[in-house]
Amino acid sequence: MRVIKYLGQRAMKFDIIICGSADAGEYNPYVVFQTQIRKCILIGLHEGYSVENMARSLGVSKGEVLSHLEFLRDAELIVEKNGCIVPAFFVALKEDVLKTKKIAKCLGEGLAKCYVSRWDTVVETYHKLSVSSKFGFDRVSFVLIGAYSLDMIDKFAEEGKIMPKAPVRKAGSFYMWGVENGMEALGRYGMHSGQIGGYGFATFGGEKERRRTSPPDHWSKILMGETGEKTVIDAYTKFTKLQSSEREAFKKKVDEITLKVLREYEKKYYDSKYKISPESEKFLKEWLYVDENLKPLAPIYTPKDVHIIEDFVDKMSIHIFDVIYRNLDKIKNAFKECKASKYARFEEFFCWLYHLTFTETMDYLIREQKLSRPTSGYEYWIWKK
Numbered sequence: 001m002r003v004i005k006y007l008g009q010r011a012m013k014f015d016i017i018i019c020g021s022a023d024a025g026e027y028n029p030y031v032v033f034q035t036q037i038r039k040c041i042l043i044g045l046h047e048g049y050s051v052e053n054m055a056r057s058l059g060v061s062k063g064e065v066l067s068h069l070e071f072l073r074d075a076e077l078i079v080e081k082n083g084c085i086v087p088a089f090f091v092a093l094k095e096d097v098l099k100t101k102k103i104a105k106c107l108g109e110g111l112a113k114c115y116v117s118r119w120d121t122v123v124e125t126y127h128k129l130s131v132s133s134k135f136g137f138d139r140v141s142f143v144l145i146g147a148y149s150l151d152m153i154d155k156f157a158e159e160g161k162i163m164p165k166a167p168v169r170k171a172g173s174f175y176m177w178g179v180e181n182g183m184e185a186l187g188r189y190g191m192h193s194g195q196i197g198g199y200g201f202a203t204f205g206g207e208k209e210r211r212r213t214s215p216p217d218h219w220s221k222i223l224m225g226e227t228g229e230k231t232v233i234d235a236y237t238k239f240t241k242l243q244s245s246e247r248e249a250f251k252k253k254v255d256e257i258t259l260k261v262l263r264e265y266e267k268k269y270y271d272s273k274y275k276i277s278p279e280s281e282k283f284l285k286e287w288l289y290v291d292e293n294l295k296p297l298a299p300i301y302t303p304k305d306v307h308i309i310e311d312f313v314d315k316m317s318i319h320i321f322d323v324i325y326r327n328l329d330k331i332k333n334a335f336k337e338c339k340a341s342k343y344a345r346f347e348e349f350f351c352w353l354y355h356l357t358f359t360e361t362m363d364y365l366i367r368e369q370k371l372s373r374p375t376s377g378y379e380y381w382i383w384k385k
Contacts, residue, residue: 006057007040007043007044007054007057007058008040010043010093010180011036011039011040011043013180013181014039014042014043014178014179014180015178015179015180015185015186016029016030016033016039016176016177016178017176017177017178017179017186017355018030018174018175018176019153019166019174019175019176019351019355020166020172020173020174020175021172021173021174022169022171022172022174023171023172024236024239024240024247025171025240026075026240027074027075027076027077027170027171028171028172028240029077029171029176031236031237031240032071032072032075032077033178034233034237035068037058037060037064037068038068038071038072039178040054040058041054041058041065041068041069041072042072042077042078042087042091042178043091043093044057044058045078045085045086045087046086046087046091046093046339046340048084051065051066051069069085074170075170075171076088076169076170076171077089081343084343086342086343087178087340087343087344088169089175089176089177089178089344089348090176090177090178090338090340090344090345090348090349090351090352091177091178091179091339091340091344092177092178092179092180092185092338092339092340092352093179093180093339094180094181096337096338096339096340097179097180097181097185099334099337099338100334100338100352100353100356101185101356103327103330103331103334103353104353104356104357104359104360105360106327106330107323107324107327107331107353107357107360108356108357108358108359108360108361108363108364109360109361109364110323110327111150111320111323111357111361112360112361112364112365112368114316114319114320114323115145115149115316115361115365115370116365116368116370118316118319119370121312121315121316122141122144122145122312123137125144125308125309125312126140126141126144128308129301129305129308129309130301130302130304130305131299131300131301131305131381134296134299135299138371138372139299139374139379140299141370141371142204142371142372142373142374142379143204143299143379143381144309144312145362145365145371146189146191146204146358146362146371146379147191147202147204147379148309148312148313149312149313149316149317149320150320150358150361150362151191151358152317152320152354153166153351155313155317155320155321156354159321162324162328162347162350163175163347163350163351163354164347175347175348175351176348177348177349177351177352179352185356186352186355187352187355187356187358187359188206188359189204189205189206189355189358189359189362190204190205191203191204192204194218194219195385196255196258196259196262197259197262197263198384198385199259199262199266199382199383199384199385200382200383200384200385201218201262201380201381201382201383202380202381202383203378203379203380204378204379204380205374205377205378205379206359206362206373206377218258218261218283218287219254219258220232220235220236221283221286221287222254222257222258222283223235223236223239223254226250226253226254227239257283260280261279261280261283261284262382264276264277264280264284265280265284265289265290265296265298265382266300266382266384268290268294268296269296269300276290276294281294287380288376288380289380298380298381298382299381299382300381300382300383300384301381301382301383301384302383302384303384303385305383306383306384331350331353332346334349334353335349335350
């Protein structure tokens with residue numbers, strides 16, 4: 001009974017996250033681990049349980065465990081290594097989370113001080129952006145630093161030594177990790193983005209839970225309406241069960257609706273007299289892109305703005321790499337102290353660690369009153385290609 005409770009309790013607080021892109025099929029990690037017993041099995045593998053012990057601990061048959069293992073193997077989420085079945089990605093339970101967060105805090109403060117010492121550059125970059133004429137420094141700087149400058153995934157991939165391009169898996173190309181203790185252990189800050197036609201759109205903020213509610217992302221909100229479901233998870237589940245051709249047709253329909261709304265928003269953004277259609281008005285209010293008086297609330301970054309941001313990112317990335325490399329031995333030692341180092345790759349650990357570091361950096365800048373938390377919990381914006 002003690003072991004059953006142990007696996008169940010840890011699985012309840014165990015979360016999966018990916019960094020990269022995954023398709024909407026049955027092997028998408030978020031779909032796979034909606035089934036709670038698979039989280040229990042994953043933790044059991046991490047802890048070194050045999051199939052027999054997992055079955056006994058979970059109160060299920062050995063055949064049921066083997067069935068889940070076969071599916072996880074097909075999904076390329078578990079592998080055999082040195083005669084043992086282990087997770088195919090980095091896993092950290094509470095003990096390793098606490099140790100890793102200590103070095104993340106140190107790294108985060110180091111990165112934050114890089115920005116503080118170069119704050120004039122941040123301010124100068126803000127004033128160069130066209131959005132500075134419509135939106136204040138607090139909103140823009142939160143995005144400039146958090147969503148763009150600190151997001152070093154592409155820079156790490158270009159550099160190729162610490163964290164190369166995300167590995168290709170059956171469900172897509174992404175780094176992946178599973179950790180205990182929820183959002184505090186995943187790295188609370190995150191960016192959700194999409195692109196369609198000549199537009200990109202995104203939200204960025206700090207989450208207490210992985211399911212954000214404000215502002216809702218475009219695709220999921222329309223998906224809920226089209227499927228008739230009340231939650232994103234139910235809508236997404238229904239979508240994944242469609243045949244491939246049906247999914248493509250459905251996605252095309254959702255994309256067409258999204259593109260129409262974005263085009264109308266852009267017209268309203270630059271021309272206050274433009275009259276938005278009732279259909280688009282409904283979505284724009286739900287997305288928080290306009291207020292009750294239809295005043296535009298989401299900045300639109302022009303191609304020139306994007307170029308200015310890229311220049312800022314390039315300048316700051318030099319200092320971010322410097323902090324990382326000065327602490328690389330400490331980072332590698334922290335990895336070796338984690339149980340998953342016996343089967344997982346360093347770059348997957350680093351990806352998780354950097355997300356924790358990212359959080360510490362943002363929190364430090366907020367404490368120092370250099371950045372302000374968004375009033376809605378997230379910043380949201382559009383950019384033109």
